[in-house]
Amino acid sequence: MPFVIDMRDAAFGYGSEPILSALSLRLAPGSFHFLTGPSGAGKTTFLKLCYAELVATAGGVAIFGENAARLDRDGIALTRQRIGVVHQDCEFLDHLSIRDNIALPLTVTGRDTPGQDSNLDELIAWVGLTARAHARPPELSGGERQRAALARAIIMDPDLILADEPTGNVDWDMSLRLLQLLCELNRMGKTVLIATHDMALIRSAKAQVQARVLRLAGGRISAAGADL
Amino acid sequence: MSALADVTSLLRGETQADRVVPRSGQAAKLTLAVSGAMAFLAVFALALSLAAGRLADRWSQALAQSSTIRLSAPAQELDIQTWAVLILLQQTPGVESARALSDEEQRALLEPWFGHDLPVDDLPVPRLIEVIETPEGYDATGLRQRLAAEAPGAVLDDHTRWRAPLVAAADRLRLLGWLSLGLILASTGAMITLAAQAALASNEQVIRVMRLVGAQDAYIARAFVRRFTRRALTGAAAGAALGMLAVALLPRAADEGAFLTGLGFQGAGWLVPLAIPVLAAIVAFWATRIAAFRTLRGLR
Numbered sequence: 001m002p003f004v005i006d007m008r009d010a011a012f013g014y015g016s017e018p019i020l021s022a023l024s025l026r027l028a029p030g031s032f033h034f035l036t037g038p039s040g041a042g043k044t045t046f047l048k049l050c051y052a053e054l055v056a057t058a059g060g061v062a063i064f065g066e067n068a069a070r071l072d073r074d075g076i077a078l079t080r081q082r083i084g085v086v087h088q089d090c091e092f093l094d095h096l097s098i099r100d101n102i103a104l105p106l107t108v109t110g111r112d113t114p115g116q117d118s119n120l121d122e123l124i125a126w127v128g129l130t131a132r133a134h135a136r137p138p139e140l141s142g143g144e145r146q147r148a149a150l151a152r153a154i155i156m157d158p159d160l161i162l163a164d165e166p167t168g169n170v171d172w173d174m175s176l177r178l179l180q181l182l183c184e185l186n187r188m189g190k191t192v193l194i195a196t197h198d199m200a201l202i203r204s205a206k207a208q209v210q211a212r213v214l215r216l217a218g219g220r221i222s223a224a225g226a227d228l
Numbered sequence: 229m230s231a232l233a234d235v236t237s238l239l240r241g242e243t244q245a246d247r248v249v250p251r252s253g254q255a256a257k258l259t260l261a262v263s264g265a266m267a268f269l270a271v272f273a274l275a276l277s278l279a280a281g282r283l284a285d286r287w288s289q290a291l292a293q294s295s296t297i298r299l300s301a302p303a304q305e306l307d308i309q310t311w312a313v314l315i316l317l318q319q320t321p322g323v324e325s326a327r328a329l330s331d332e333e334q335r336a337l338l339e340p341w342f343g344h345d346l347p348v349d350d351l352p353v354p355r356l357i358e359v360i361e362t363p364e365g366y367d368a369t370g371l372r373q374r375l376a377a378e379a380p381g382a383v384l385d386d387h388t389r390w391r392a393p394l395v396a397a398a399d400r401l402r403l404l405g406w407l408s409l410g411l412i413l414a415s416t417g418a419m420i421t422l423a424a425q426a427a428l429a430s431n432e433q434v435i436r437v438m439r440l441v442g443a444q445d446a447y448i449a450r451a452f453v454r455r456f457t458r459r460a461l462t463g464a465a466a467g468a469a470l471g472m473l474a475v476a477l478l479p480r481a482a483d484e485g486a487f488l489t490g491l492g493f494q495g496a497g498w499l500v501p502l503a504i505p506v507l508a509a510i511v512a513f514w515a516t517r518i519a520a521f522r523t524l525r526g527l528r
Contacts, residue, residue, distance in 0.1 A: 031420075053440075076443050091437050095250040106249060108443035152441065169419035 002065030004029055004160050004191045005050050010059035010145045012045060019045055025057070027193060029159065032186045032209050034202050035195040037216035043086075043195035047162050051083045052076045064159070079081060081109055084153030086163040092137035098144075099124060099133040102151045109156070120155070127151045127181065142169035146178055148206060161185060163194045167201055168185045175201055183208040203214065231517065233446070249434055255427040259456055262419040263463030263508050265471075270412045271471025271501045275406025276502065279292045279491045282396030295368075295386040297326075297357040299379060310355050311380040316378050317359060322366030354381075415461070416508055417515040424456050432528065435527060440449045449520035454512060460512030462506035469513040472501050 001033045012020045019042045027033060034081055035043050035186040050060050052068045063079055071079060091206050091227040092101045103120055106112040129149040132140060140148065146166055153161055163182065167175035179201060186192045196202065205211055215222050275412075297317075301309045306350040310328050317326035331349070334356060368386050428435070438448055475492050493500065 051440075064413065077439065077442050077444040080440065085440060091433075091440065093437055096247065099287070100247070103443040104248070108441060108447055109436050110447075154295075156442065161358055 001188075003027060003062070004031075005193075006060075006062040006065075007049070007056075008062075010049065010056040010061050011075070012042075012054055012057050013028045015183035018057070019219055020049075020196060020216075020221075022048075023056075023221050024222060025214070027191055028161075028191050029191055030186070031191055032205075032211040033193045034185075034205070034211055035193060036199070036202065036213060036214060041198075041216045042219060043216055044164055046221075047085075047164050047193070049158075049196055049220070050078055050162055051085055056074045061063060071198070073195060081105070081209055082159045084150075084156065084158040084161045085147045086153045086166045088165040090108075090137070090170045091151040092145070096131060097134045097136060098140065098148050102129075102148055102155055104152060105156045109114065111156075112175075123151050123155060143171070143177075144169055147176070147181070150178065150181055153192075158190065160191045160193070163192070163196075164196075165196055167195060167196065167198055168180050174199075177206060179205055180208065200215060231513075239412060241252050246451060247524075248438065249431055249448075249455070250273050250462045251298040251455075255423040255430075256455075257284070258423045259420055259459040259512070260463040262423070263416060263460040264467035264475050266412050266419075267464035267467030267508055268471040268474075270409055270504045271475060272410035273405050273412060274501055275491055276506070278407065278493060278497055280398050282494070284395050284402060287398060288395045293361050293363075293495055295299055295359045295361065295384065297359060297375070298354045298383045298385060300352075300354040300381040300383075301359060301379070303352075306355055309381065310357065313357055313375065313379050313382055313453060315410055316374055317357070320366055320374075321358055322362050322364055322373055324362045325360045327358055339404035341482060349366065361480050365487030385519045416464075420456055420512045421515040421519045423451060424516040425523065427452060427456075428520060428523040432527070435524070439527060444526045445521060448524060449517060452520045453516045456516040457509050461505050463510040468501050468504045472498070490516060 003026045005025065007023045010023040011018050011022070015031070022047070035046060035050050037043055038191045042128075045054060049056055050063065051070070052063060052071060055061075063071075064082060066075070066079065068079075092098075093104065099108070102124060103112055103116075106116055121130070124130055124146070127150060129144060129148055129151065132144055137145060137148070146169065149161075150166065154162075161182065166178050166182070170178065175198070181207070182192050182194065183205065202211075202213060257432050297313060299306070299309055299313060314326055314328065317323050328484075334353060337356075338353070368384065375384060435448055472493075477490055
């Protein structure tokens with residue numbers, strides 16, 4: 001089975017100055033990773049390389065065994081259907097209800113069949129948003145938005161979940177709740193990569209999951225001490 | 229994804245997918261208004277083109293089969309020479325019939341210039357002989373030579389000299405009508421492209437999110453193509469209907485009315501403007517599709 005993400009000496013930069021360089025990393029299927037580092041270290045850029053929003057300017061990035069640089073636009077779309085992304089700012093369509101936003105990946109891939117309704121309702125219940133399903137995104141709190149973003153990220157049953165500071169805008173209890181959801185997904189076999197600078201969150205994951213902690217600093221990635 | 233899939237989707241309608249892209253008020257109004265106005269103008273361009281075509285055909289056909297012999301001779305010889313010319317014409321292959329115009333007919337021809345009290349008998353007005361040709365026609369050069377021998381004062385006018393520029397003018401008018409129609413369609417396409425680009429630009433965030441969750445370009449483009457094609461069809465249908473009503477309300481054609489009162493549609497010609505909304509929809513379909521894919525290529 002190919003690695004979910006396989007970076008070999010990858011680099012990325014705008015112009016001549018590299019933001020990231022010499023990135024070599026392999027994410028095995030079903031693994032759990034934290035990506036830490038100070039603000040501005042390039043964690044979001046790293047995640048963008050993982051879902052082909054950016055293309056490495058040097059080296060190579062393979063996603064599910066496919067060279068990301070060689071994917072055409074349809075290839076990128078099909079690859080993203082296997083990746084669930086949770087952004088820090090969530091990025092919803094404000095004119096749609098939360099239920100429709102969560103179902104968006106099904107809608108745009110033509111899988112929004114009536115038979116999916118019960119699965120969708122189950123998922124909304126799993127993230128605790130049943131009562132808010134018909135609200136618009138601006139009406140939701142930060143925690144509710146993060147849970148909705150997580151539900152949207154996993155509605156397509158993806159193989160890889162990428163979360164960029166998923167607990168950045170929520171209180172500690174909600175952070176733990178979100179972490180618990182991500183750990184549950186990992187136990188279902190999903191590969192999870194969470195970018196965060198919240199070390200308390202990483203420590204609290206210790207009891208729930210076997211995770212590897214990566215540190216991004218100075219444009220390079222390294223293992224941050226012992227794995228959890 | 230092929231254009232055929234887009235057409236199928238257009239006809240089937242995908243209300244769920246349509247909802248994903250928010251309605252953009254300004255672009256929608258612009259597309260409706262432009263399509264309506266352009267269709268209204270297109271109806272008139274079409275009416276002009278068809279009327280000019282009819283005129284060219286009429287002049288071409290009506291005058292091509294007839295000619296005139298103008299006979300000038302001293303009053304005492306006029307009847308004899310007329311008789312001689314008519315006999316000659318009877319014997320000329322390609323001439324179906326020939327007759328001398330009566331004094332009343334000649335007076336009627338001159339009336340617009342000289343009034344109705346014209347004393348034709350007292351004036352040295354040449355005798356006019358109308359010649360109707362067979363479909364094969366006659367040999368004009370041979371007939372002129374024989375006329376010169378039999379009636380030196382006879383001049384054959386087969387209308388070629390002044391018919392050709394008239395027919396050419398009508399043909400040119402018809403061409404201009406079609407050219408106008410083409411320009412109107414091109415302008416419609418350009419305006420819809422601009423409106424589609426504006427809608428795409430204002431929905432960049434929506435498109436970004438759709439791409440993020442795995443939407444393919446064809447799906448995103450279809451949402452815009454469907455919307456703009458339907459708007460163009462609706463606007464053009466309304467504009468064409470109003471244009472046809474306006475043409476129908478033009479004054480009826482009269483003998484004195486010349487060209488302008490004949491500007492309109494006749495018989496099955498009324499069906500032709502019905503193609504305008506369909507053409508507008510086709511133009512909108514391609515204009516939006518090209519604009520959408522061009523914009524999407526700029527986004528990762």
